[in-house]
Amino acid sequence: xxxxxxxxxxLSPGGTGRSELIARDLHKGTYKKGPDQMKLAFVxxxxxxxxxxxxxxxxxxxxAGLPVLAIDADINQHLGAALGLEEDGAAALPPxxxxxxxxxxxxxGTNPRISSVASMVxxxxxxxxxxxxxxxxxxxxxxxxxxxxxxxxxxxTGPFQESDLGLACYHSKVGAVELLLNHLLxxxxxxxxxxxxxxxxSFASGMFTKFDVTFLIAEPTRRSIAVYRQYKDYAREYGVRxxxxxxxxxxxxxLCFLREEVGADLLTWVRWSPFVRAAEKGRPRPFSELEPASxxxxxxxxxxxxxxPRDWEKFYxxxxxxxVRNAHRWASAAAGEDLTTQIDPDFLLHxxxxxx
Ligand SMILES: Nc1ncnc2c1ncn2[C@@H]1O[C@H](COP(=O)(O)OP(=O)(O)OP(=O)(O)O)[C@@H](O)[C@H]1O
Ligand SMILES: [Mg+2]
Numbered sequence: 001x002x003x004x005x006x007x008x009x010x011l012s013p014g015g016t017g018r019s020e021l022i023a024r025d026l027h028k029g030t031y032k033k034g035p036d037q038m039k040l041a042f043v044x045x046x047x048x049x050x051x052x053x054x055x056x057x058x059x060x061x062x063x064a065g066l067p068v069l070a071i072d073a074d075i076n077q078h079l080g081a082a083l084g085l086e087e088d089g090a091a092a093l094p095p096x097x098x099x100x101x102x103x104x105x106x107x108x109g110t111n112p113r114i115s116s117v118a119s120m121v122x123x124x125x126x127x128x129x130x131x132x133x134x135x136x137x138x139x140x141x142x143x144x145x146x147x148x149x150x151x152x153x154x155x156x157t158g159p160f161q162e163s164d165l166g167l168a169c170y171h172s173k174v175g176a177v178e179l180l181l182n183h184l185l186x187x188x189x190x191x192x193x194x195x196x197x198x199x200x201x202s203f204a205s206g207m208f209t210k211f212d213v214t215f216l217i218a219e220p221t222r223r224s225i226a227v228y229r230q231y232k233d234y235a236r237e238y239g240v241r242x243x244x245x246x247x248x249x250x251x252x253x254x255l256c257f258l259r260e261e262v263g264a265d266l267l268t269w270v271r272w273s274p275f276v277r278a279a280e281k282g283r284p285r286p287f288s289e290l291e292p293a294s295x296x297x298x299x300x301x302x303x304x305x306x307x308x309p310r311d312w313e314k315f316y317x318x319x320x321x322x323x324v325r326n327a328h329r330w331a332s333a334a335a336g337e338d339l340t341t342q343i344d345p346d347f348l349l350h351x352x353x354x355x356x
Pocket of ligand 1: 044045046048049050051053074076078197198247270271272276
């Protein structure tokens with residue numbers, strides 16, 4: 001039945017392709033790093049399952065031997081717990097949002113266009129002299145904020161308030177993630193998974209343009225679909241690649257509803273999961289006991305990540321575009337200087353740049 005429904009919905013069979021080869025080569029020690037890394041966002045209506053699926057997907061990658069950085073950028077910090085951390089372990093994670101000046105200080109490096117840490121805002125793009133980050137090399141940011149949880153590297157922004165969101169938040173805590181993503185140099189075979197705030201809050205800045213694939217988690221409900229439509233409308237002009245992952249699907253009728261409402265954007269779906277529910281009861285099971293149907297959905301997501309194209313030029317161009325917009329709307333006035341001069345016209349972000 002599962003196969004027939006997959007065919008009806010026009011989905012390709014799961015298969016990890018590139019990632020399987022990378023995992024094999026990593027294991028054999030013959031892995032040669034190439035230029036691509038995938039940045040993946042988990043978005044959707046509140047309670048749809050963003051955190052749950054971000055955690056399952058991250059563990060799926062880690063179990064396959066693939067390097068994965070999971071970032072909790074949500075208002076409510078639950079990703080650590082969903083990955084299996086106890087409450088005190090989750091509370092002990094160093095919050096990036098509370099140490100954003102430390103992050104800015106490092107990323108700014110010797111970039112002469114950024115006059116001070118105070119004038120560096122969340123959209124400030126890298127330029128000549130900026131410190132760029134590679135996840136597989138030691139750097140002060142990963143050393144300080146990254147923790148290993150079940151083979152997944154985890155970073156968290158820390159808890160923040162609704163008032164921390166929005167265009168006018170000069171020292172936005174979630175801005176730490178945007179700054180990091182803007183300064184990340186990629187390597188093939190790395191995956192960056194970001195658990196985002198519910199709804200469309202990420203549109204307040206350029207955050208939603210930072211990803212190669214945006215997984216929109218949708219329950220088979222009208223409210224979930226409304227969030228999907230809103231996201232799609234807003235993201236359209238920026239070429240954001242949105243793939244819907246149905247969640248808590250409990251009947252064929254649920255599936256047909258999603259198929260009708262979402263059409264070709266429906267990538268795959270996860271059924272109501274006893275594995276997830278057991279963890280919610282405080283009785284987590286080994287990851288090997290995840291239901292095959294849920295695992296198949298994770299494989300579909302990985303295959304999608306692997307086939308998504310990367311466009312460095314577009315990534316950097318959009319980063320600059322959002323910075324100019326932010327500078328004109330509020331940031332230059334707040335900083336007391338014209339922040340568009342932070343843009344380095346001679347700089348191009350590309351994977352062969354050396355981290356300084
Ligand atoms: N496939 C599933 N099967 C069973 N329960 C699920 C499934 N997916 C999510 N849940 C449950 O639904 C609830 C909400 O999930 P989750 O916290 O992942 O949603 P969220 O979108 O991250 O929410 P928020 O918007 O609050 O961050 C949790 O109790 C979780 O255990
Ligand atoms: Mg969540």
